[in-house]
Amino acid sequence: MSSLYVFLALFVGFLLVEVALGRTRFQGQGWQNHLLDALSVVQSLVIIGPLVSLGSAALMGWLYPEGKQSLAHTPLWLQFIAFLLLDDLVQYWWHRTAHTYKALWPLHRMHHAAPYVGIRIWLRNGLFYYLLMPNLWLSGALIYVGFGQLYIGYYILKMVVTAAAHSELRWDSFLYRHAWLHPLAWVVERTISTPATHFAHHAQYDNDGIGHYKGNFSNLLFLWDVLFGTAVITRKYPPSFGLEEDRLLGTEKWYVQWLYPVFRTNRNKEN
Numbered sequence: 001m002s003s004l005y006v007f008l009a010l011f012v013g014f015l016l017v018e019v020a021l022g023r024t025r026f027q028g029q030g031w032q033n034h035l036l037d038a039l040s041v042v043q044s045l046v047i048i049g050p051l052v053s054l055g056s057a058a059l060m061g062w063l064y065p066e067g068k069q070s071l072a073h074t075p076l077w078l079q080f081i082a083f084l085l086l087d088d089l090v091q092y093w094w095h096r097t098a099h100t101y102k103a104l105w106p107l108h109r110m111h112h113a114a115p116y117v118g119i120r121i122w123l124r125n126g127l128f129y130y131l132l133m134p135n136l137w138l139s140g141a142l143i144y145v146g147f148g149q150l151y152i153g154y155y156i157l158k159m160v161v162t163a164a165a166h167s168e169l170r171w172d173s174f175l176y177r178h179a180w181l182h183p184l185a186w187v188v189e190r191t192i193s194t195p196a197t198h199f200a201h202h203a204q205y206d207n208d209g210i211g212h213y214k215g216n217f218s219n220l221l222f223l224w225d226v227l228f229g230t231a232v233i234t235r236k237y238p239p240s241f242g243l244e245e246d247r248l249l250g251t252e253k254w255y256v257q258w259l260y261p262v263f264r265t266n267r268n269k270e271n
Contacts, residue, residue, distance in 0.1 A: 004044075007045070014169070015120070024120070036124060036257060037121065039254075048136075052137065056136075073146070082142055083142060086135065086138040087142075088135070088220045090138060091135040091219050094134055098129065106126070106256075107126045107128050107260060108125060109126075110124055112243055116241055119168075128259070165193040165195055168195075190222060193221075197231070200212040200216050201215070202238070203240070203241060204238065205238070205240070214230075252265060
């Protein structure tokens with residue numbers, strides 16, 4: 001339950017700051033987008049978190065009953081590496097796969113359909129994108145064998161980085177404005193996800209030298225994109241966001257975006 005409180009506190013905190021600074025606007029974005037933004041918060045709090053936590057514990061208890069807390073004495077640095085590999089790296093590949101295969105793209109398109117960025121789209125994804133997300137279940141397995149205490153710190157770190165990477169606060173712009181900070185910026189932007197690199201992933205276009213929605217898949221460590229050749233770093237922010245097909249054809253129905261494959265889509269196309 002503590003992880004849900006962390007998520008809610010970060011979401012509300014970032015949203016209040018964005019609103020206070022005039023970085024978030026609500027007019028002219030359509031009721032469907034507002035509904036999907038709200039659903040993403042609700043499903044994270046009352047569906048995904050509890051279901052995966054209880055489900056992974058029950059599954060591990062059935063598959064490996066003698067393993068509960070069996071690795072609790074593992075050194076903390078090894079536990080941290082385990083989460084980086086089985087959670088963050090696996091999520092990189094899950095995210096990349098959703099952009100690669102037509103059958104999986106509709107699970108994720110809800111995240112890219114918003115014509116804006118900001119904390120509201122932080123965890124905005126289809127329900128089954130999360131239910132099938134392998135790293136969530138693997139994290140549950142690591143908690144089951146005794147890595148739960150370390151997971152709290154890891155989870156907070158990852159949530160802060162990913163929330164900040166989606167936020168319109170654009171914290172990394174400070175590093176780019178000052179030449180003496182550019183060496184630090186070079187290290188930071190190749191280590192963790194930043195607004196500039198992640199905004200590029202949400203760009204409406206990928207042929208303007210800034211947008212790169214077929215790369216920059218990382219969540220916590222941007223290092224994965226660097227290592228696997230999918231990184232583009234420009235230190236610039238795209239002028240527009242969202243899916244061009246929605247601008248041309250109209251926004252796909254909210255219940256299709258949220259509950260695919262329960263409801264089928266006519267746009268089974270990877271982005």
